[in-house]
Amino acid sequence: xxxxxxxxVKDNSTNKTLMLYRNKKENDYHEGKWNGLGGKFELxxxxxxxxxxxxxxESGLTVENPKLKGLLTFPNFDGVxxxxxxxxxITDYNGELIDSPEGKxxxxxxxxxxxxxxxxxxxxxxxxxxxxxxxxxKFNYENGKFLDYTVSFY
Numbered sequence: 001x002x003x004x005x006x007x008x009v010k011d012n013s014t015n016k017t018l019m020l021y022r023n024k025k026e027n028d029y030h031e032g033k034w035n036g037l038g039g040k041f042e043l044x045x046x047x048x049x050x051x052x053x054x055x056x057x058e059s060g061l062t063v064e065n066p067k068l069k070g071l072l073t074f075p076n077f078d079g080v081x082x083x084x085x086x087x088x089x090i091t092d093y094n095g096e097l098i099d100s101p102e103g104k105x106x107x108x109x110x111x112x113x114x115x116x117x118x119x120x121x122x123x124x125x126x127x128x129x130x131x132x133x134x135x136x137x138k139f140n141y142e143n144g145k146f147l148d149y150t151v152s153f154y
Contacts, residue, residue, distance in 0.1 A: 002081045005038035005051040007066060007088045008129055009059070016107040019116065020058065023103045029078050034108075034116040038085075047086040055090065059105055060098030063090045070128060070135035072121075077141055089129050120146035128153075 009018040020037050022030040039054045041047075051066045066088040074083040097105050108116065114123045121139035128135050128151075137151035 002083045003041040003050075004083060004085045005041075005047055005054055005088060006036045006072070006085050007038045007051050007055055007063075007090055008036045008126075009055070009061065009063070009090045009093055010110075011107060012091055014107065015110045017110055017113060018059065018061075018097075019106055019108045019113070020100060020102055021104040021106065024100070025102060030119075032117060034118050035122070036087075037102075038088075047088075051086070051088045051090075055093075058100050058102050059095075060100075061093045061095045063093045065092050066090050068134070070125070070137065072125065073136075073138040074121075075138065075140060079143070087125070087129070087135075121149060124149060125151075 018037065019034045021034050022028050022032065037055055037058045038051060041050045042053070045053070047068065048066055052063055055061050055063050067090070068086060069089050070087040072085040072087060074085065077083045113126055125135070125137060134154040135151055137149055139149045140147040
């Protein structure tokens, strides 16, 4: 079992979201895909602490008050582990973007997000980020191919 965060930094003044094109890490399961930022928990971290640390490491941005929007479950996602991913939206941040060790960072217009090369499930849950409710969803993949999903809203 893997615990991780997935963070979407939003600039409401420009209607853009910071996305990461994964093209720098060797043997990256997400290579060639656009993702939010985030990563695996370190020992003893809360979801919020992980989100804040990962955003600093991957983007150089300092964030406060990440807002937890949902929980995603990916059974056997990478063929090895079940992944449980805490999804955050961040609108309160400061700092300058760095050259990310993970890939290319880019501010993408919100209306263009689903046209990126995303995981198929991401195209579904990205629209939930702007809703005023919490979601818990399970996305099933087999060998990297999207099969189906279930979701509950609270």
